[in-house]
Amino acid sequence: MDDPNADTEWNDILRAKGILPPKDEKSKDEVEDWYTDVVRAKQEQEQSLDNKTLDELDELEDEQDDRILLEYRQKRMQEMQAAAAKNKFGVVTQISKPDFIREVTEASKEYHVVVHLYQDYIPACKLMNQCLDQLANEFKATKFVKIIADQCIPNYPDRNVPTLLIYGEGDIKANLVGAIQFGGMEMTVRSIRSILARHDAVPAEKVVDPEKEKKKTIYRTQATAALSSDEDDEDDDDRGYY
Structure with missing residues (x-):
């Protein structure tokens, strides 16, 4: 079949009589212009x-x-x-009951909040505050606050303090009552951290495999011994020249 777009006299006659549609010269020109522009741009570059x-x-x-x-x-x-x-915190903040909703419930929608209910005259509470000061400084993404127990909850019994409340997502996640579960007067930063980590209030402590550490120690010892042996051999060689 002949190409209807071919430049022939017969096709021109057919186009004049309306039998063939006009040539799509515009599309052809656009393609040629585009190709020319691409070539020119490449050459200029x-x-x-x-x-x-x-x-x-x-x-x-x-x-x-x-x-x-x-x-x-x-x-x-x-x-x-x-x-x-x-990491915007870093200290244990003292709050009062009117502050609780803003400083704890509302704040916990954005980050975890650890609340210490305490009494100043109870030794376990003093020890807990010391440990929380260190944890707050270490985990600045977690908000730590403290409040006098019976100011927060009227008639809150002394036997229940220290109490830690853990808030997250705008709600309470854990209610940890009494010193005994933290180790009593033997509580440590590490023991408290472990409990807080179980409730996602702080990152879990990295667990070290004792066997791997033992192998590393053995390897270091062997490497040190080998190095020392090489140095001794060099000393012996040096002494042989005299």
């Missing part, structure tokens, strides 16, 4: 680079490096700002 001196090419490379460095700096700034926004 190549000529632009070809005409640059080594110093100019180095400058261009430096500009690209600066752009990459700027993007990296912006990314690091965003990461640092996010970390600063998250």
Whole structure:
């Protein structure tokens, strides 16, 4: 079959009589223009680079490096700002009953809140406060607060303090009553951290495999012994020259 777009006299007659549609010259021209533009742009880019001196090419490379460095700096700034926004606490804050909803319930919608119900004159509460001070400084993403027990809950019995309340997602997650479960007067930062970690209030402590540590120690000992042996051999060799 003949090409209806071919430039022939017969096709021109058929187009004149309306038997064939007009040639799609516009589409053809658009394709040719597009191809010409692409070729010209490529040639201009190549000529632009070809005409640059080594110093100019180095400058261009430096500009690209600066752009990459700027993007990296912006990314690091965003990461640092996010970390600063998250790690915003670091101390145990004293609150009163009117503050409780704002400082605990509402705040716990964004992060975990640990509340210490205490009495100043009870030794276990004093020890708990000392431990919480260290934990608050270590885990700045968790909010630690303390409140006098019977100011928070009227007639709260002394036998129940220290009490830790753990809040998260706007609600109470754990109610830990009494010193005994923390180790009594033998409680430590580590024992309290372990309990808080079980309720996701702080990150769990990394567990160290004793067998792996033992192997590492043996390896270090063997490596040190081998190194010492090599040094002794070198000393013996040196002594042999005299």
